[in-house]
Amino acid sequence: MEIKYANYLVSSALITQCPEHRQPEYAFIGRSNVGKSSLINMLTGNSKLAKTSAKPGKTILINHFAIFTDSPAGGAKKSASTPDWYLVDLPGYGFAQRSKTERDKLEQMIRSYILQREQMTNLFLLIDVRLEPQKIDLEFMQWLGQSSIPFSIVFTKADKLSRQKLTQNVNAYLERLSQEWEPLPPHFVTSAETKMGRSELLDYIDHINKSLQ
Numbered sequence: 001m002e003i004k005y006a007n008y009l010v011s012s013a014l015i016t017q018c019p020e021h022r023q024p025e026y027a028f029i030g031r032s033n034v035g036k037s038s039l040i041n042m043l044t045g046n047s048k049l050a051k052t053s054a055k056p057g058k059t060i061l062i063n064h065f066a067i068f069t070d071s072p073a074g075g076a077k078k079s080a081s082t083p084d085w086y087l088v089d090l091p092g093y094g095f096a097q098r099s100k101t102e103r104d105k106l107e108q109m110i111r112s113y114i115l116q117r118e119q120m121t122n123l124f125l126l127i128d129v130r131l132e133p134q135k136i137d138l139e140f141m142q143w144l145g146q147s148s149i150p151f152s153i154v155f156t157k158a159d160k161l162s163r164q165k166l167t168q169n170v171n172a173y174l175e176r177l178s179q180e181w182e183p184l185p186p187h188f189v190t191s192a193e194t195k196m197g198r199s200e201l202l203d204y205i206d207h208i209n210k211s212l213q
């Protein structure tokens with residue numbers, strides 16, 4: 001599958017403000033600065049679509065992007081202007097420099113989107129591949145499991161490591177996860193810089209879309 005066109009739709013603070021449609025949504029979550037917005041830009045081939053920043057805490061709303069592909073999902077399309085599916089950029093969690101009130105508000109926004117948004121078909125949980133497994137991510141994954149949310153792991157910033165170190169870190173992370181997860185969630189190794197993992201992620205989304213038809 002290739003994305004032909006992507007456009008920004010809307011930013012919402014509440015799930016009740018999210019757009020009404022019936023197409024599947026794929027959402028990106030993870031710690032602030034892990035590369036969620038950059039990954040959305042990499043997948044869509046539009047570096048200006050989602051706002052990114054070297055400083056953590058950039059995304060503070062639920063952002064919907066409409067995706068048009070060369071592999072229409074959901075059977076016959078109503079019209080050429082009906083998107084095939086949506087990408088959703090979420091605020092990051094765990095940004096220590098935010099006030100507790102602000103952190104709680106964002107956490108509430110994220111969790112209610114994840115739990116209540118019926119269109120949310122698969123959540124991608126992003127992990128910076130350079131880091132050791134972080135408590136906050138492992139706990140978030142446990143919460144996803146307990147809440148029966150389908151999710152996959154996306155390792156980001158692969159370009160920042162040598163091939164050897166990359167394999168080592170991915171394997172060590174999966175090893176750590178295997179203490180709690182059987183089977184392991186699907187995982188992808190990506191770089192927004194080199195586009196590594198792009199076709200794998202798009203094919204995965206395409207595969208899920210087709211299974212929904």
Ligand SMILES: Nc1nc2c(ncn2[C@@H]2O[C@H](COP(=O)(O)OP(=O)(O)OP(=O)(O)O)[C@@H](O)[C@H]2O)c(=O)[nH]1
Pocket residue numbers: 031032033034035036037038039051052053054055056057058059060090091092093156157158159160190191192193
């Ligand atoms: N080298 C490299 N840098 C990356 C990659 N992905 C993201 N970055 C950089 O990491 C920083 C944060 O990227 P964002 O995409 O804004 O991160 P985010 O997860 O959306 O952050 P918040 O919106 O604050 O939660 C930016 O400086 C990006 O250029 C990557 O794959 N490789």
Ligand SMILES: [Mg+2]
Pocket residue numbers: 036037038051052058059089090092
């Ligand atoms: Mg962001």
